[in-house]
Amino acid sequence: MTRALDRLVSEIRSCRQCRAAPSGVPLPHQPRPVLRVSATARLAVVGQAPGTRVHASGVPFSDPSGVRLRAWMDVSDAEFYDETRIAIIPMGFCFPGLDAAGGDLPPRAECAPLWRPRLFGLLKQLELVLLVGMYAQRWHLGAECGATLGETVRDFRQILARHRRPRFLPLPHPSWRNNAWLKRNPWFETELLPVLRREVADLVRPG
Numbered sequence: 089m090t091r092a093l094d095r096l097v098s099e100i101r102s103c104r105q106c107r108a109a110p111s112g113v114p115l116p117h118q119p120r121p122v123l124r125v126s127a128t129a130r131l132a133v134v135g136q137a138p139g140t141r142v143h144a145s146g147v148p149f150s151d152p153s154g155v156r157l158r159a160w161m162d163v164s165d166a167e168f169y170d171e172t173r174i175a176i177i178p179m180g181f182c183f184p185g186l187d188a189a190g191g192d193l194p195p196r197a198e199c200a201p202l203w204r205p206r207l208f209g210l211l212k213q214l215e216l217v218l219l220v221g222m223y224a225q226r227w228h229l230g231a232e233c234g235a236t237l238g239e240t241v242r243d244f245r246q247i248l249a250r251h252r253r254p255r256f257l258p259l260p261h262p263s264w265r266n267n268a269w270l271k272r273n274p275w276f277e278t279e280l281l282p283v284l285r286r287e288v289a290d291l292v293r294p295g
Contacts, residue, residue: 090127092210093125093126093127093210093211096203096206096207096210097123097125100121100123100181100203100207101121103119103121103181103202103203104119105198105199105202106119106182106196106198106199107119109198110196110198111196111197111198112197115182115184115185115196116185117143117183117185119181119182120138120143120146120182120183121181121182122138122142122143122146122147122148122178122181122182123148123175123176123177123178123181124148124169124171124174124175124176124177125171125175125176125177125207125211126171126172126175127210127211127212127213128172128173128213129171129172129173129174129175129211129213129214130173130213130214130215130216130291130292131173131174131175131214131215131216131217131218131288131291131292132174132175132176132177132211132214132216132217132218132254133148133149133157133174133175133176133177133217133218133220134177134178134179134217134218134219134220134224134228135148135149135176135178135179135220135221135224135261136178136179136180136192136194136195136220136221136223136224136261137178137179137180137181137182137183137184137192137194137195137196137223138178138180138181138182138183139151139153139183139192140183140186142183143182143183147169148176148178149168149176152264153261153262153263153264154168154262156262157220157262160259160262160281160284160285161218161284161285161288162285162288162289163288163292167292167293173291173292174292175211175214177204177207178195179195179199179200179223179224179227180194180195180196180199180200181199181203182196182199184196191265194223195223200227204227214253214254215253215254215255215291216254216255216256216257216287216288216291217254217255217256217257218257218259218284219256219257219258219259220259220260220261220262221237221259221260221261222237222240225237225240225258228256229247229256229258232247237258237260237269238260238269238273240258241258241259241260241273241276241280242273242275243258244257244258244280244283245283248283248287257283257284257287259280259284260276
């Protein structure tokens with residue numbers, strides 16, 4: 089299994105689909121796929137796509153959003169980047185570029201259908217997937233998603249309790265752009281974060 093996973097990760101890291109055979113406008117820069125996986129990880133973090141800082145560093149969540157996410161999870165940098173325990177698998181592996189307003193474009197449409205079924209099929213040890221943002225939630229939850237991100241996250245208990253493996257826990261994106269949402273929804277800190285931290289601790293620090 090490890091050998092098959094290593095081969096697949098090597099394929100992903102050399103992927104140029106969004107430039108060589110794009111579904112729309114080609115990626116405007118050279119691809120730099122960013123992910124961290126292992127056959128032993130029991131927890132996965134699924135975000136949107138690398139931003140400019142992560143594209144430059146090659147290290148997922150190496151930005152203020154990552155600092156906030158690690159605080160939400162109550163994990164150290166060393167724990168977060170230990171891929172034997174935590175996999176990091178964005179919906180789009182490459183930085184998609186910026187829109188006219190300077191915000192990140194959506195994840196590339198080519199990426200998820202090309203790689204996700206094969207990749208998750210090899211991650212047999214995963215027990216929990218943190219769905220960070222609406223792109224991750226729509227892909228992994230499908231019809232279970234609410235009409236808004238807020239509705240989906242508010243339903244976290246029911247989503248987490250469903251009998252499946254891996255289980256899913258929806259989260260808002262930790263970007264500063266969501267500060268207003270966090271202020272309007274204080275239950276996120278008082279109700280969801282304790283559940284998140286308990287689940288993460290059970291998987292990252294068993295016993």
